[in-house]
Amino acid sequence: MTQQENNADESPLVRIRGLRFRRGSRWIFDGLDIDIPRGRVTAIMGPSGTGKTTLLKLIGGQLRPDAGSIEVDGQNVHALSTPELYRLRMRMGMLFQSGALLTDMSVYDNVAFPLREHTRLTESMIRKLVLLKLEAVGLRGARGLMPSELSGGMARRVALARAIALDPMMIMYDEPFTGQDPISMGVLVQLIRRLNDASRITSVLVSHDVAETLAISDLVYVISDGRVVESGTPEHLQHSGGEWTRQFIQGLPDGPVPFHFPAPGLREDLLEAAP
Amino acid sequence: MTHLLAQLGAWGLNGMARLGRAHLLLLPLLRGLLSILRRPRLLLDQLYSVGVLTILIITVAGLFVGMVLGLQGYYILSRFGGETALGLMVAASLVRELGPVLTALLFAGRAGSALTAEIGLMKATEQLSGLEMMAVNPQHRVLAPRFFAGIISVPLLAALFSMLGVAGGWMVGGGLLGVDQGAFWNGMQEGIDFSDDVINGVIKSVVFGFVCTWIAIFQGYDCVPTSEGVSRATTRTVVHSSLAVLGLDFVLTAMMFG
Numbered sequence: 449m450t451q452q453e454n455n456a457d458e459s460p461l462v463r464i465r466g467l468r469f470r471r472g473s474r475w476i477f478d479g480l481d482i483d484i485p486r487g488r489v490t491a492i493m494g495p496s497g498t499g500k501t502t503l504l505k506l507i508g509g510q511l512r513p514d515a516g517s518i519e520v521d522g523q524n525v526h527a528l529s530t531p532e533l534y535r536l537r538m539r540m541g542m543l544f545q546s547g548a549l550l551t552d553m554s555v556y557d558n559v560a561f562p563l564r565e566h567t568r569l570t571e572s573m574i575r576k577l578v579l580l581k582l583e584a585v586g587l588r589g590a591r592g593l594m595p596s597e598l599s600g601g602m603a604r605r606v607a608l609a610r611a612i613a614l615d616p617m618m619i620m621y622d623e624p625f626t627g628q629d630p631i632s633m634g635v636l637v638q639l640i641r642r643l644n645d646a647s648r649i650t651s652v653l654v655s656h657d658v659a660e661t662l663a664i665s666d667l668v669y670v671i672s673d674g675r676v677v678e679s680g681t682p683e684h685l686q687h688s689g690g691e692w693t694r695q696f697i698q699g700l701p702d703g704p705v706p707f708h709f710p711a712p713g714l715r716e717d718l719l720e721a722a723p
Numbered sequence: 724m725t726h727l728l729a730q731l732g733a734w735g736l737n738g739m740a741r742l743g744r745a746h747l748l749l750l751p752l753l754r755g756l757l758s759i760l761r762r763p764r765l766l767l768d769q770l771y772s773v774g775v776l777t778i779l780i781i782t783v784a785g786l787f788v789g790m791v792l793g794l795q796g797y798y799i800l801s802r803f804g805g806e807t808a809l810g811l812m813v814a815a816s817l818v819r820e821l822g823p824v825l826t827a828l829l830f831a832g833r834a835g836s837a838l839t840a841e842i843g844l845m846k847a848t849e850q851l852s853g854l855e856m857m858a859v860n861p862q863h864r865v866l867a868p869r870f871f872a873g874i875i876s877v878p879l880l881a882a883l884f885s886m887l888g889v890a891g892g893w894m895v896g897g898g899l900l901g902v903d904q905g906a907f908w909n910g911m912q913e914g915i916d917f918s919d920d921v922i923n924g925v926i927k928s929v930v931f932g933f934v935c936t937w938i939a940i941f942q943g944y945d946c947v948p949t950s951e952g953v954s955r956a957t958t959r960t961v962v963h964s965s966l967a968v969l970g971l972d973f974v975l976t977a978m979m980f981g
Contacts, residue, residue, distance in 0.1 A: 508856050537858040548853030551845075562857045565864075610857075 459522075461486045461618055461650045462507060467516035468674075469499070469506060476502055478674035480516070484618075484667075489644050489651040491665035493658070495696065498671050500654040501545070504620045507652070508542060509533045521617065538566055541611030541619040541649075545626060547603035549595040555582070555606050556591040562613045581609040585639060601632025608639060618650035619643070625657040633657075637664055658697055662686065670696060745941040748862070752940070755867020758860075765868040766875075773834045773869060773936075774876030778883065780833050781826060785884035788825060789891025792816055796892070797900050806896075807906035811914035813892030814885075818915060818924045819980070822885035823877075824972050827931035830877055831964035835939035838869055839960040842943025843953035851944075866940050873936025874929065881928035923979045930971060935964040 462484035469477045476499035484490045492500055505511045507518055509525045518525045523536060549558050559578045563569060569577070582588040585605040595603060604624060611619055621640060625633050641664040644651045655661045662668065662682035669679045670693055678685060678693045685693055695703030711717065759766045796812045845851050845865065854861040889911070896902040915921065939960045946956035 505852075510852060510855055534858040534860070537856055540856070542853070542856040544849045544853055544856075546849050548849040550850055550853075551848070562859075565857070565859050607853075 458486050460484055461521055462652070463517075463519040464507075465517050467506065467518065468514045469502065469511070470514055471502075475674050477506075477513075477516075480671070480675060482669055482676065482679075484650065484652055486650050487644075487648045488666040489641065489653060489664055491653045491655060491661045491668045492671060493654075493656060493661060493668060493696070494671040494677075495656060499674070500656075500671070501622050503671075504542065504622055504652070504654055507620065508537065508540060538562075538614055539617045541614070541616040543604065543607050543611050543619065543621045543624055545623045547595070547600075547607040549598075549603055549607055549610070551595050553595075554591065555587065555593050555595070555598070558595070558606060559591075559609045559613055562610060566614060577613065578609075581613055582606075584612070584643070585609045586635070599632070601628050601635065604628075604632075604636060605639065608636075608643075612643060612647070612649070615647065616649065618652065620652045620654070622654050623656070624653070625655060625660050633660060640664055658699065662697075672696075741945065744945055745937070748866075748941055748944065749937065751860070751862040752867050752870045752937070755863040756871065758863040759868055759871060765864070766871055769868045769872035770876060773838065773872040774880065777830060777833050777876065777880055780829055781880045781884050782887055784825060784829055785822075785887035786891040788821060788884075789813060789817065789888030789893075790895045791891075792821075792888065793892035793895030793900070797896055797902065806900075806902045808910050808914075809892065809896045809902050810889075810907035810909070810911035813896070814889050814911040814915050815920060817885040817888040817892075818920050820972070820976070822881045822888065823924050823928040823931055824968060826881040826884045826928060827877060827935055827968040828965055830873075830880060830932070831935045831939070831961055831968070834873065834876070835935050835960045835964050836957045838873070838936070838939040839943040839946070839957045840953055842866070842869075842940060843946040843948070843956050846944065846946065847948035847950070847953060862944075866944060870936050870940055873939070874932045877932025877935065878925050878928040881924065881931075885924070919980075923975075926979075927972065927975050930975065931968050934967050934971065938964045938967065 460483035462482070464480055464482040467477045467480040467482075468475065480503075482492070492503060494500055502511065506513055507520065507525065509528070512526055520536060520540070523532070525533065525536070528536060549555075550561065553561065556578055559581055560574050563574045563577060567574075579588055579591070582591055585608050587602060587605055587609065590598070590602065590606070595606070598606065608619075624636050624640065628636065637660050640651060640653065643649060653661060653665065662685070665682055667679070668682055668685050670677045670685065672692060678688055678690050680688075685697055688694060688697070692704045694700070792813045793809065796809050797806060800806050800809055800812065842851075842865065845861075851861040851865065854864060893904075893907060897904045897907050942956040942960045942963070943953075946952045
């Protein structure tokens with residue numbers, strides 16, 4: 449039995465049950481149930497505005513749900529005290545869409561930051577670890593640069609090196625491929641898969657880039673209107689008979705998700721006097 | 724009419740909610756003192772960017788304000804033959820009022836707006852969220868050092884302002900207008916009371932530093948994380964800080980000298 453199969457036998461690392469969350473009067477999630485298995489790459493997909501980033505913030509305890517529960521490694525995230533939540537976060541990494549690098553620090557200091565904050569390692573030990581993490585993302589040579597000197601793809605790789613600095617049990621990726629050129633995208637796709645397999649990290653990938661996400665995911669959840677529309681392996685989704693999933697996966701302009709935003713008839717609109 | 728009342732009500736409720744959030748932020752800011760004591764380097768870095776970088780504007784402003792005081796004071800006092808009281812007038816004006824007040828206003832414009840913009844941009848670029856997800860409390864790590872740096876810097880800058888103002892008054896009064904230098908300094912020495920004037924001026928500047936930095940940090944932390952939101956927050960910092968300083972100055976003056 450392989451390691452991956454062993455991991456699959458264990459309980460899910462993240463268990464979301466009956467999640468309800470709203471912004472203003474709009475329900476973003478309305479009874480969401482998701483299991484994220486250990487040691488796998490799990491993708492959460494859906495069109496823009498479906499609350500994918502919000503879901504990561506709920507898992508990380510940055511937002512509180514209106515109802516339902518989120519358990520990470522058996523701990524109910526929103527029942528934890530602040531010190532307990534911070535201890536849990538030390539075992540979680542998050543790659544933000546913007547990279548979220550600290551702009552007043554160099555690449556080296558950004559990656560060293562969590563080590564300096566949470567460990568009592570000597571500077572020489574921190575140096576070795578930082579260089580190893582930067583080597584893993586191919587940017588050891590860029591350690592002296594400032595974030596403003598990095599391209600978007602490089603910034604995300606540095607942020608990834610920082611996210612794995614404390615060897616977390618899971619990493620959450622928020623739209624890692626958005627706005628990347630094909631080369632950077634290819635590098636990130638490879639990195640996410642390689643890091644997951646090499647370190648047996650649980651990866652949660654939030655994205656609407658279909659081809660790249662399906663290429664590296666073990667399990668995919670497609671969400672819309674606050675619920676899971678369909679879930680399964682990438683192969684299963686690619687051959688799905690569901691109209692909604694087919695429209696999303698194949699990028700069809702019209703279908704259950706209409707091309708037009710709801711509006712009165714064009715004739716009435718054109719004939720209506722200007723306000 | 725109903726719409727207008729509803730808007731007025733919403734405006735009032737928003738204002739009260741904002742005031743509540745500002746007060747809720749104070750507790751973690753004060754708690755952040757513990758992390759500063761563990762790592763004083765955080766405070767030193769902020770003392771540089773909040774305090775040291777404001778020295779130039781304080782120096783220039785203090786000197787010119789003192790020179791204007793010397794000039795105006797001389798013209799008024801000379802009508803009554805009281806030029807010898809010029810030193811006392813310049814020093815009392817600066818130590819009691821103009822030093823703390825103008826320093827706080829300049830601080831709000833230079834350092835306060837910079838603090839708001841910096842914190843607002845950190846929020847907009849998810850740096851604060853990033854810190855939270857790295858299990859680092861941004862209120863302790865980012866906000867508290869800036870808060871205490873502001874409280875420490877303003878009284879020191881106010882002292883510098885007053886000192887340079889007195890020097891400016893002396894340059895004009897003693898140097899250009901021919902006021903007797905012995906009378907200038909002697910009048911100041913005899914008329915200025917350490918506890919009534921100097922200590923009260925220091926208390927004022929500590930209060931102004933506290934309020935200006937608190938407003939600046941809160942506006943940055945509470946802003947809408949967009950370019951327009953940061954811009955509005957920066958404007959609010961300068962306007963609110965200036966009004967708070969002027970209002971508090973009246974209250975404190977009435978309490979101290981009334």
